[in-house]
Amino acid sequence: MYTYDEIDRTLVNERVADFRDQVRRRLSGELTEDEFKMLRLQNGVYLQLHAYMFRVAIPYGTLSSKQLRRLAHVARRYDRGYGHFTTRQNIQFNWIKLAELPDALADLAEVGIHSMQTSGNNTRNVTSDQWAGVAPGEIEDPRIWSEILRQYTTLHPEFSFLPRKFKFAITASAHDRAAIKIHDIGLRLHKNEADETGFEVLVGGGLGRTPFIAKTIRPFVHGRDLLSYVEAIMRVYNQYGRRDNIYKARIKILVHELGIEKFATEVEEEWQQMRDGALKLDEEVVEDIRSRFFYPSYEKLPHMPEELRKAARDPKFEAWRTNSVFPHKAQGYAIVTISLKPVGGPPGDATADQMDAIADLADKYSFGEIRVGHEQNLALPHVARRDLPDLWKALDKLGLATPNVNLISDIIACPGLDYCSLANARSIPIAQELTRRFANHDIANLIGRLHINISGCINACGHHHVGHIGILGVEKNGEEVYQITIGGRADEQAELGTLIGPGVKFDEVADVIEDIVEAYLALRARPDELFIDTVKRLGVEPFRERVYATR
Amino acid sequence: MPLVKGGKITDDAFVHVADGAELPAGGSVLVSAARFLENPEALFARSGKVGVTWPNNRDVDDVVPYLDRLGAVALVFPTFRDGRAYSQARLLRERYLYRGELRATGQVLRDQFVFMLRAGFDAFEVKKPADAEAFAQTVRRYSVFYQPTGDGRLTALHRRMQLRHSESAGL
Amino acid sequence: MTSPLEQKKIRIAGPSIVTANRTWDGAVIYRTSGQGWSADLADAAIVRTNDDARALLAESVADDLGAVGAYIAPVEITDGGRIEPGNLRELIRRSGVTIGLPGQRISLPLQV
Numbered sequence: 018m019y020t021y022d023e024i025d026r027t028l029v030n031e032r033v034a035d036f037r038d039q040v041r042r043r044l045s046g047e048l049t050e051d052e053f054k055m056l057r058l059q060n061g062v063y064l065q066l067h068a069y070m071f072r073v074a075i076p077y078g079t080l081s082s083k084q085l086r087r088l089a090h091v092a093r094r095y096d097r098g099y100g101h102f103t104t105r106q107n108i109q110f111n112w113i114k115l116a117e118l119p120d121a122l123a124d125l126a127e128v129g130i131h132s133m134q135t136s137g138n139n140t141r142n143v144t145s146d147q148w149a150g151v152a153p154g155e156i157e158d159p160r161i162w163s164e165i166l167r168q169y170t171t172l173h174p175e176f177s178f179l180p181r182k183f184k185f186a187i188t189a190s191a192h193d194r195a196a197i198k199i200h201d202i203g204l205r206l207h208k209n210e211a212d213e214t215g216f217e218v219l220v221g222g223g224l225g226r227t228p229f230i231a232k233t234i235r236p237f238v239h240g241r242d243l244l245s246y247v248e249a250i251m252r253v254y255n256q257y258g259r260r261d262n263i264y265k266a267r268i269k270i271l272v273h274e275l276g277i278e279k280f281a282t283e284v285e286e287e288w289q290q291m292r293d294g295a296l297k298l299d300e301e302v303v304e305d306i307r308s309r310f311f312y313p314s315y316e317k318l319p320h321m322p323e324e325l326r327k328a329a330r331d332p333k334f335e336a337w338r339t340n341s342v343f344p345h346k347a348q349g350y351a352i353v354t355i356s357l358k359p360v361g362g363p364p365g366d367a368t369a370d371q372m373d374a375i376a377d378l379a380d381k382y383s384f385g386e387i388r389v390g391h392e393q394n395l396a397l398p399h400v401a402r403r404d405l406p407d408l409w410k411a412l413d414k415l416g417l418a419t420p421n422v423n424l425i426s427d428i429i430a431c432p433g434l435d436y437c438s439l440a441n442a443r444s445i446p447i448a449q450e451l452t453r454r455f456a457n458h459d460i461a462n463l464i465g466r467l468h469i470n471i472s473g474c475i476n477a478c479g480h481h482h483v484g485h486i487g488i489l490g491v492e493k494n495g496e497e498v499y500q501i502t503i504g505g506r507a508d509e510q511a512e513l514g515t516l517i518g519p520g521v522k523f524d525e526v527a528d529v530i531e532d533i534v535e536a537y538l539a540l541r542a543r544p545d546e547l548f549i550d551t552v553k554r555l556g557v558e559p560f561r562e563r564v565y566a567t568r
Numbered sequence: 569m570p571l572v573k574g575g576k577i578t579d580d581a582f583v584h585v586a587d588g589a590e591l592p593a594g595g596s597v598l599v600s601a602a603r604f605l606e607n608p609e610a611l612f613a614r615s616g617k618v619g620v621t622w623p624n625n626r627d628v629d630d631v632v633p634y635l636d637r638l639g640a641v642a643l644v645f646p647t648f649r650d651g652r653a654y655s656q657a658r659l660l661r662e663r664y665l666y667r668g669e670l671r672a673t674g675q676v677l678r679d680q681f682v683f684m685l686r687a688g689f690d691a692f693e694v695k696k697p698a699d700a701e702a703f704a705q706t707v708r709r710y711s712v713f714y715q716p717t718g719d720g721r722l723t724a725l726h727r728r729m730q731l732r733h734s735e736s737a738g739l
Numbered sequence: 740m741t742s743p744l745e746q747k748k749i750r751i752a753g754p755s756i757v758t759a760n761r762t763w764d765g766a767v768i769y770r771t772s773g774q775g776w777s778a779d780l781a782d783a784a785i786v787r788t789n790d791d792a793r794a795l796l797a798e799s800v801a802d803d804l805g806a807v808g809a810y811i812a813p814v815e816i817t818d819g820g821r822i823e824p825g826n827l828r829e830l831i832r833r834s835g836v837t838i839g840l841p842g843q844r845i846s847l848p849l850q851v
Contacts (some may be wrong), residue, residue, distance in 0.1 A: 024712055024724045024727060025712075025724070026725075027711060027712045028710070028712035028714075031709060031710050031711065031712065032603065032710075034709065035679075035709050035710070039679065044762065044804075046803070046804045047698070049803050050762075050803050050807050052648075052677060055648070056679055064606050064760055064765065064807055064808050065765075066767075066828070066831060066832050067765070067766075067767060067831075067832060067835065067836075068764070068765035068766065069760075069764075069765035112765075113765070114763065114764035114765060115762065115763055115764065115765060116763045116764060130713060134717055138649065138651075162776075168714040168725070169714060169715055171708070171714050172683075172713070172714070173714075173715050174654060174683040174684070174686035174715070175651070175654040175655055175658055175687055175717070176651070176654075177651060177654075177683055178648070178649055178650065178651025178680075179651060181719075255651060255652060255654070255655045256652055256655050256656075260650060260652075290663065292662075294716075295716035296715075296716065300724050302726075302731060305725075305728055305729065305732065307801070311821070331586070344572070363838055363839075434827065434828060434831060435831060435836040435837055435838055436836065438808075443837060443840045445836075445837075446837060446838055449838060488585060495826060495827075497827070521840055538688065556613065564584045
């Protein structure tokens with residue numbers, strides 16, 4: 018991962034001191050809540066149902082074991098012993114006290130962790146592929162560019178009071194694990210015909226009340242022009258984004274109202290005037306950032322070591338290996354996904370003890386590095402295949418080896434009405450019940466890859482619009498009611514799901530999902546035709562019929 | 569409302585004149601963009617400087633022809649959350665090379681001073697006296713800046729390059 | 740449970756209270772009739788008209804130092820005169836999450 022230097026550390030410490038003073042002025046009455054609210058949001062502090070919620074940034078989803086241990090410490094010392102990993106690769110603590118926040122931030126700053134701009138109308142965590150740097154076939158490590166963008170967007174004086182929040186995501190692989198098409202700016206790293214590194218730039222993606230898939234504004238922007246081009250987009254947005262209505266304030270609305278061509282023209286005009294200015298990145302600067310990323314020295318290891326051959330006789334190990342272990346660019350190594358979706362558990366949560374244990378395992382088996390995925394699972398990016406059996410035994414003891422990655426019980430859910438003051442309905446209990454219904458791994462494997470996304474309100478933090486099955490909680494006459502969509506996807510073929518019919522009550526949701534699955538199993542052309550492909554082939558109608566026939 | 573300029577509270581050389589109100593006989597005045605554009609020459613003909621308060625929802629293009637003759641340009645933060653004036657400020661300073669007084673007005677609070685300075689403001693109509701008094705101390709809060717703006721400060725990226733070069737040169 | 744953050748016009752449908760979060764630690768609190776706050780729902784001042792609700796909210800909001808995010812919430816009064824949360828959101832705020840916290844095997848029972 019990226020190593021902070023004196024300069025980076027200084028900024029984080031200055032920020033902590035700044036916020037400590039702001040908290041002091043709030044608690045003394047010098048600052049009203051109206052004046053303080055935006056300041057606390059700019060440090061990731063929300064007010065939720067029961068308490069404040071504290072959102073800590075994990076830039077592009079990369080953590081060192083030292084950092085993960087410090088997150089565990091914060092969970093223990095300042096919270097209730099656990100944290101929640103989010104759909105933007107961040108971590109949230111749900112019970113934090115405002116008065117103790119400066120201390121928590123100081124503790125985090127010691128290991129280079131901060132919470133700058135994890136909320137508020139500014140630029141948020143730059144997210145990326147959780148397999149960055151190790152995925153086979155990746156063009157270049159997108160985290161280099163994520164870090165360049167992170168620095169550029171941190172405390173940017175022009176863009177700290179935007180009309181609304183602004184999110185970036187970068188991918189460098191053919192299969193987009195970063196969901197760039199549902200971001201305000203999505204960047205697809207690739208090489209042009211002249212073999213130069215650059216980005217396809219997409220704008221105006223986003224979910225919520227008015228979901229949009231991002232549109233391409235420029236098919237290729239050279240790496241050296243990335244920051245100036247981004248600045249041009251942001252300047253147009255800062256000046257012309259709507260400020261009269263918070264539901265129409267995202268850049269996706271501006272792009273939609275102007276049309277992508279007109280928007281692109283505005284950006285181009287602005288960009289032509291500044292593209293050769295101070296933001297032009299020279300090779301040296303990019304190389305400096307690249308040099309501060311740590312890459313392990315991989316040994317030359319066999320693809321099928323003896324330890325693995327022996328362990329293959331254990332069906333439990335094999336079930337986990339075939340599900341949670343993924344190919345690595347270096348021979349003899351693997352990427353291991355750690356499922357945070359145990360049967361009956363709240364998706365994406367980890368206890369402080371689990372975090373410490375994972376940090377130890379990372380030290381032992383993954384060169385001290387951990388990744389956070391937007392699907393709310395963790396990953397160990399550099400595991401030698403010969404270590405897989407020992408790693409699995411340890412994970413299994415910790416309850417972190419549920420072999421359900423990418424399967425129906427690998428659910429993405431927002432915190433919902435159990436925690437969130439914006440929510441209309443609960444999402445976690447729905448997820449828990451679904452994991453119980455589909456706890457049988459043979460059945461889950463029979464169904465195959467199927468992403469369920471659950472949101473407890475229209476703000477769509479669970480990304481329900483782009484779930485293969487999407488579940489949206491709404492409120493109707495004081496009751497929790499759920500609207501179900503199918504056919505969404507978040508990857509390079511991103512698409513919004515289609516509503517299958519009227520909402521169903523809390524107690525019926527799991528039955529409805531079972532009906533949808535039954536319909537799929539009956540209708541699929543072959544056992545290996547994925548749910549999402551069956552929906553594409555047949556449309557929503559056959560599923561709608563099945564679900565609503567008896568309702 | 570105290571005016572901060574040059575890092576401390578100072579007397580305001582300008583008087584805000586509302587639309588429809590009579591201009592004082594002499595002295596520097598700040599008028600609205602609408603009033604200014606009605607008859608800029610008449611205003612420049614007075615003794616005393618002319619300043620214009622430019623709304624944050626209007627492109628600065630229309631004020632650009634007058635920049636070398638204006639004594640001040642005031643930009644507006646209707647609420648501190650409305651950040652359009654930051655873009656206007658940077659354009660005036662960095663693209664149009666405006667060198668006169670660039671004043672922040674509206675809801676100007678302590679916690680935005682650093683951002684405003686970096687964007688090119690050099691005068692501040694500060695909402696709270698306590699904030700005005702804390703100006704000098706507040707702007708020392710941050711010493712690291714990642715992005716280049718017209719303020720000439722060395723960015724982190726380039727500071728690193730400097731350090732690298734001095735290291736490799738054995739200094 | 741439509742987020743009360745969207746409350747614009749104040750129109751109560753029955754007995755109501757004002758609730759908020761305590762500024763320094765975020766704990767759930769209820770406005771009392773003594774112009775203070777209590778963490779116990781039993782101490783909450785009850786309003787039964789729109790005007791009274793508006794007044795109680797205004798006085799609560801004015802205590803910017805003690806509380807944040809004050810809003811009006813419905814309650815139910817039992818035959819015995821006990822104050823109970825009037826919707827799922829307030830039930831969750833008073834009792835805590837409806838799911839087991841990670842590491843716990845027990846789930847909190849939920850009666851709506």
